[in-house]
Amino acid sequence: MITQFTEVLIDNLASDSVWTFFSSCLSTKMIVTCSGLTKQVSHLLLSSLASSPLLAEKVKDKQQAKLLSSLVKFCLSDTTLEARNLVLASPPSPSLLLDQFKNIWGQEAFSGGRVVGRGKFSLLYGSKDTSEEDVERWVQTCWLLEVTEKLVGQQKGKEEDWLLLARPMFVLLRKVADMEVEKGSYKLSLLLLSFVPDSKLRQLETGQLDPELVVHCIRTSPSPDTRQTALQVLARCAVSNPDFILQNSITIFTFMGSHLLKVDSKHSFQVACQALEVIVPAIKTACQAPGKAHQLQATCLGVLTTFVDASLDIPAHRLTEFLVRLINCLGDSEHLWIAALLLVRKDKAGGERRVVELFSQLEVERGLEALLRLLVNTRSDGPHLRKMFGVRLERREEEAVEKPDEWDVLRLRALQVVTQVLSATSFKRRVGQVVEEDEVGQMLNLLIEAAILTIQEYGTISVPMPAKLKKNLVNQSERVLEYSLSLLPPSLFLQLTSSLLSSTTPSVRQRALEVVSSKLAPPSPLPIPSLSPLVSPLITLALTEDQPHTQQLALLAVRQLAKLLPDPQQLLQAAEAFSCSFLSQLNNPKVLGAAVLSCGDILTCLGPLAVGRVPGLVAWLCTRLEKEEESNEWTEKEVAVVHNSFLYCLQRLVEAFVGFLHPLLPRLVALSCKLTGSSPSTIGRSKMLLTCLATTIPPHTTLSLSTQLLESVWSEASSVPAFVNFVADNCRRLERGQLSSVSKQVVDLFTRALGYRSRPTTDTETVDQVEDSIISAFLSIALRLSLEDFIPVYQRLISLHLVGTDAQLTTMFNLTNKVGSKLKSLFSFGVESCLLAVTNVLKDERPAGLVSACLNSLTTVLTYNKVEVITLVQYEQLVTTMLSTWLLSSTSLSSSLVQLATSTPDDTNWKYLHYQLLLVLRDSRASVRLMVLSVLTKCVTDRTDTYLPVLPDAVPFLQEILEDDDQTVEAACRDFIQHMETTFGQNIESYFV
Numbered sequence: 001m002i003t004q005f006t007e008v009l010i011d012n013l014a015s016d017s018v019w020t021f022f023s024s025c026l027s028t029k030m031i032v033t034c035s036g037l038t039k040q041v042s043h044l045l046l047s048s049l050a051s052s053p054l055l056a057e058k059v060k061d062k063q064q065a066k067l068l069s070s071l072v073k074f075c076l077s078d079t080t081l082e083a084r085n086l087v088l089a090s091p092p093s094p095s096l097l098l099d100q101f102k103n104i105w106g107q108e109a110f111s112g113g114r115v116v117g118r119g120k121f122s123l124l125y126g127s128k129d130t131s132e133e134d135v136e137r138w139v140q141t142c143w144l145l146e147v148t149e150k151l152v153g154q155q156k157g158k159e160e161d162w163l164l165l166a167r168p169m170f171v172l173l174r175k176v177a178d179m180e181v182e183k184g185s186y187k188l189s190l191l192l193l194s195f196v197p198d199s200k201l202r203q204l205e206t207g208q209l210d211p212e213l214v215v216h217c218i219r220t221s222p223s224p225d226t227r228q229t230a231l232q233v234l235a236r237c238a239v240s241n242p243d244f245i246l247q248n249s250i251t252i253f254t255f256m257g258s259h260l261l262k263v264d265s266k267h268s269f270q271v272a273c274q275a276l277e278v279i280v281p282a283i284k285t286a287c288q289a290p291g292k293a294h295q296l297q298a299t300c301l302g303v304l305t306t307f308v309d310a311s312l313d314i315p316a317h318r319l320t321e322f323l324v325r326l327i328n329c330l331g332d333s334e335h336l337w338i339a340a341l342l343l344v345r346k347d348k349a350g351g352e353r354r355v356v357e358l359f360s361q362l363e364v365e366r367g368l369e370a371l372l373r374l375l376v377n378t379r380s381d382g383p384h385l386r387k388m389f390g391v392r393l394e395r396r397e398e399e400a401v402e403k404p405d406e407w408d409v410l411r412l413r414a415l416q417v418v419t420q421v422l423s424a425t426s427f428k429r430r431v432g433q434v435v436e437e438d439e440v441g442q443m444l445n446l447l448i449e450a451a452i453l454t455i456q457e458y459g460t461i462s463v464p465m466p467a468k469l470k471k472n473l474v475n476q477s478e479r480v481l482e483y484s485l486s487l488l489p490p491s492l493f494l495q496l497t498s499s500l501l502s503s504t505t506p507s508v509r510q511r512a513l514e515v516v517s518s519k520l521a522p523p524s525p526l527p528i529p530s531l532s533p534l535v536s537p538l539i540t541l542a543l544t545e546d547q548p549h550t551q552q553l554a555l556l557a558v559r560q561l562a563k564l565l566p567d568p569q570q571l572l573q574a575a576e577a578f579s580c581s582f583l584s585q586l587n588n589p590k591v592l593g594a595a596v597l598s599c600g601d602i603l604t605c606l607g608p609l610a611v612g613r614v615p616g617l618v619a620w621l622c623t624r625l626e627k628e629e630e631s632n633e634w635t636e637k638e639v640a641v642v643h644n645s646f647l648y649c650l651q652r653l654v655e656a657f658v659g660f661l662h663p664l665l666p667r668l669v670a671l672s673c674k675l676t677g678s679s680p681s682t683i684g685r686s687k688m689l690l691t692c693l694a695t696t697i698p699p700h701t702t703l704s705l706s707t708q709l710l711e712s713v714w715s716e717a718s719s720v721p722a723f724v725n726f727v728a729d730n731c732r733r734l735e736r737g738q739l740s741s742v743s744k745q746v747v748d749l750f751t752r753a754l755g756y757r758s759r760p761t762t763d764t765e766t767v768d769q770v771e772d773s774i775i776s777a778f779l780s781i782a783l784r785l786s787l788e789d790f791i792p793v794y795q796r797l798i799s800l801h802l803v804g805t806d807a808q809l810t811t812m813f814n815l816t817n818k819v820g821s822k823l824k825s826l827f828s829f830g831v832e833s834c835l836l837a838v839t840n841v842l843k844d845e846r847p848a849g850l851v852s853a854c855l856n857s858l859t860t861v862l863t864y865n866k867v868e869v870i871t872l873v874q875y876e877q878l879v880t881t882m883l884s885t886w887l888l889s890s891t892s893l894s895s896s897l898v899q900l901a902t903s904t905p906d907d908t909n910w911k912y913l914h915y916q917l918l919l920v921l922r923d924s925r926a927s928v929r930l931m932v933l934s935v936l937t938k939c940v941t942d943r944t945d946t947y948l949p950v951l952p953d954a955v956p957f958l959q960e961i962l963e964d965d966d967q968t969v970e971a972a973c974r975d976f977i978q979h980m981e982t983t984f985g986q987n988i989e990s991y992f993v
Contacts, residue, residue: 046082075143308342336370368443378414415476422483451481485515501537513553520560559598589638593645600649640681647685658696670712677718694729721773728777813853824864832869855892862903926966
C-alpha cells in the first residue's frame with residue numbers, strides 16, 4: 001500500500017485519515033519485506049516519501065511544519081537516516097526550524113536582543129543538573145542541528161533568512177559551553193558546523209554576536225576538529241566585530257601557531273589559512289577607525305612575531321606556503337623584510353634556508369624590494385628598530401669592544417640573509433627570467449647603490465664593536481654588491497661596471513672585478529661585440545691599483561678579455577702598457593704572475609701584431625729565471641707560482657712565435673733542461689715547455705745546435721737526461737729515411753754525451769743514472785732505423801769505446817747490455833764482438849764497476865743467443881778468463897757462468913767448461929765453492945738427463961766436498977746431490993762407490 005500509493009499519500013497528507021495513517025506507521029514496530037529487503041514499516045514509509053519527486057511541490061508550509069514536528073518527536077524513539085532524508089527532500093525554511101527550536105526549549109527561550117549574559121528562561125540557563133526532559137530536548141536538538149547543518153550546506157547562494165538562527169545558535173552554544181567535556185563535545189561540534197554562512201553574518205550587528213564565546217570554545221575543546229570549526233566561525237564573526245578580534249588577535253594567533261599548525265594535516269592547514277585571510281583584513285579594518293591607526297603596525301608585527309616564534313613547530317613543508325599567505329595578508333612591502341630577519345633570529349641553524357625558500361615563492365620585484373629594505377633599515381640604529389626585533393634598547397659601549405651588541409650581530413645576520421638569497425640558484429633563475437623588465441632593472445640598480453652605501457657605512461662606522469665583527473660586516477656588504485652585480489642583464493652590467501671599476505672605494509672596485517671575472521669566464525653570458533668598453537678601465541686599474549689582490553684580478557680580467565675580443569687591434573693598448581719595464585716594477589709575486597700570464601695571452605691573441613714585442617719579453621723572462629734573484633721576502637710557494645707563470649708564458653709564446661725566436665732557442669732549451677732537472681716545484685711546467693720546444697723546433701736546427709746545447713747543460717748532472725730526452729723527442733718527428741740522413745749527427749752527439757762517465761766525479765750512482773738516460777734516449781732514436789742501418793751506427797759507437805779507458809769500456813758494455821735487451825735474438829751480429837771484448841777486457845784485473853758492466857752485458861746477450869760464432873780456442877780463452885782467480889769473487893759472475901753454460905750447445909765446449917768449474921771447487925775460499933755448486937745446480941736443472949755423461953767427472957770433486965771443512969759447503973754439496981737425484985729420477989749412489 002505504501003509503495004503503490006506514495007503519490008496519493010502525498011496529495012492527501014493534509015486529510016485527517018491520511019495523517020492518522022502516517023502517524024500510525026511511524027509509531028509501529030512492524031517488519032515488512034519489500035524488494036527482498038526487510039524493513040520497518042516506518043522506515044519504508046519515510047524512504048518512499050523522500051524518494052518521490054512530488055514531495056517538494058505538494059507539501060506546503062503548514063504541512064511542512066506539521067511533518068517536521070512529527071519527525072522531531074519521532075527521533076526520540078528512532079534516529080533513522082530516512083527521517084533526515086525526508087526533511088532534506090522538502091527543505092523547511094529557517095523560520096520553521098526556529099519554531100521547532102522554540103517548541104523544544106520554550107517560546108521565550110530565544111527572545112531578546114542580546115546573546116551575552118543570562119536570560120530569564122530556566123530551560124537554557126538553569127542548573128547544570130540534567131533531567132530526563134533535558135536529555136530528550138538535547139536528543140531532539142541534536143537531530144534538528146544535524147538537519148540544519150545539511151540544509152545550510154545545500155542552501156548556499158539561495159535567498160534564505162538564515163540570520164533567524166544566529167541567536168538560537170549562540171544561545172545553545174553558551175548552554176553547551178557550560179557542560180562537561182564528555183557530554184558536550186558532540187553538541188558543540190554540531191552547533192559550530194551549523195552556523196550561518198559568512199555573507200549573512202556580516203549583516204549582524206555587534207551585539208548579536210558573541211565571539212568571546214567562540215574563543216572560549218577554542219580554548220576548552222579537546223577535539224582538534226572542533227577547534228578548527230570554531231576558528232572558522234570566529235573568522236566569520238571577525239567581519240562584524242573587528243574590534244574584538246583586534247583586542248584578542250595575539251590570543252587567537254597564538255592558538256593557531258601553537259596548536260592548529262603543529263598538526264601535520266592538510267585540513268588543519270587549510271582552516272588556518274582561510275581564517276588568516278579573513279581575520280587579518282578584519283584587524284586592518286578595525287585599525288582604520290579614528291584613534292586606532294597607531295595600533296596597525298604594532299598588531300601586524302605582533303601577529304608576524306607570533307607565527308615566527310611558532311615556526312620551529314610548524315611542519316617544514318607547510319611553513320613556506322603559510323608565511324607567503326601571512327605576508328600577503330599583512331602587506332609584503334612592509335613585512336617581508338621583517339619576517340626574513342625574524343626568521344633568522346629565531347632559527348640560527350636553518351633560518352637562512354627558510355628565508356631563501358620564502359623568497360623563491362614570491363614575485364621577484366617583491367623579493368628585491370624586501371632585500372633593499374633589509375639593507376637600508378639595518379644600516380641605521382634606532383630604538384624603534386631594536387624594539388621591533390626584541391633587542392636591548394641601550395648599547396653598552398664599555399662592553400662593545402669585547403662582546404658584540406645584539407643589534408650589530410643582527411645587522412650581520414641581515415647581510416648574510418641577503419647574500420644567501422641573491423646567491424640561491426632558484427632565486428637567480430627567477431630573476432634571470434624577468435631581468436629585462438624595467439622595474440626589475442631599476443630595483444637591481446637601487447640594490448647596488450644600497451650595497452655600496454652599506455660598504456661605506458660599515459667601513460667608516462664609529463660605533464665600538466669587535467674588530468672581527470666589523471670586518472665581517474664589510475665583507476658581507478661586499479658580497480652583497482658582488483651578487484647584485486652578477487644579477488644584472490648584460491647591457492646594464494656593462495654600463496654600470498665601467499663606473500664601478502673607477503670607484504674611489506677599494507672594496508667596490510674589488511667586488512666589481514670579481515663579478516667581471518665571473519662574467520668573462522666561458523661560456524660568457526655577455527655580448528662579445530660589446531666587450532670593448534671594458535678594455536680601457538681594466539688596463540687603467542691594472543696599472544694604477546695599489547691593492548695587490550685587486551690588481552691581480554684586473555690583470556687576469558684583461559687576460560680573459562683578450563681571449564674573447566674578436567678584434568685583436570683592441571689589445572694593442574694592453575700590449576703597450578704591460579711592457580717589460582712595467583713587469584720589472586712589480587714586487588708582489590701574485591701580481592707579477594698574473595701580469596706575465598696576461599702578457600703571454602695578450603701577445604698570442606695579437607698574433608702578427610705582436611712579433612716585435614715577443615723576443616724582448618722572452619729574453620726578460622729567461623733572464624729572471626736564470627738569475628733566480630727573486631725577493632727574499634717571497635716564500636717558496638710564491639717563488640714557484642711566479643716561475644710557473646713565467647714558464648707558461650714562454651710555452652704560449654714558443655707555440656705561437658717559434659720562428660721568430662731562433663737566436664733565443666739555445667737559451668730556452670738549456671733553461672728548460674736545467675729547471676726540469678733541478679726544481680721540483682716547476683718540474684711539471686718545465687717538462688711541458690721542453691715538450692713544446694721539442695714539437696716546434698725543426699730537428700735539423702736542434703742537431704745543428706746540439707753540441708752547443710750539450711756544453712751548456714754538461715755542468716749539471718740533472719740537466720743532461722732532460723736534454724737527451726728533448727733531442728729524442730725532437731728527432732721522433734723524422735721519418736726513417738730522414739733519420740738515416742742525419743744519423744752521423746746523432747752518433748756524434750751521443751758519442752759526446754756518452755763521454756759523461758769520463759768526467760771527473762765521485763758520485764757513481766748519479767753517473768750510472770745519467771748514462772742510462774743517455775743510452776735510452778739514443779736507442780729511442782736509433783732503433784727506429786732498419787736493422788741494416790742500425791748495425792753500422794752501433795758498431796761505430798762500439799769501435800770508438802773499445803780501445804779506451806775503464807770508463808769508456810764501462811759505457812760500451814752498458815750500451816751493449818741495453819741493445820742486447822732491446823734486440824734480443826736480433827743481436828746475433830754483435831755476439832762475437834761481445835764475447836771477444838769480454839775475453840780481452842777481463843784478462844787483467846779491472847775495477848768492480850767495469851767487471852759488473854762486462855758480466856751483465858754478457859749475461860744479457862747470452863740470454864737470447866747461442867755461443868756458436870767463436871772457435872774452440874776462443875771459447876777456452878773465454879772460460880779461462882772468466883774463471884780467473886781475481887774474478888771468482890765477483891757477484892755478477894754466477895749468473896754469467898750459468899748463462900754461458902745454458903747457451904753452449906757444443907758438447908766439447910760444455911765438457912771443457914764443466915771440468916773447469918769442477919777444478920774451481922778446490923779453491924780455498926768457501927764462498928767461491930758455494931758459488932760453483934749453485935752454478936752446477938742450475939746447469940743440472942737446465943740439462944737434466946744430458947748431464948749424466950759428465951757426472952763421473954764430477955764425482956771425485958764432490959766426494960772431496962762432502963768432507964769439506966766448512967759445514968755450509970758440505971751441506972750445499974749434499975743438497976746438490978739430492979737435486980740431481982730428483983732431476984734424474986734415479987739414485988746415483990752407485991757413482992760414489
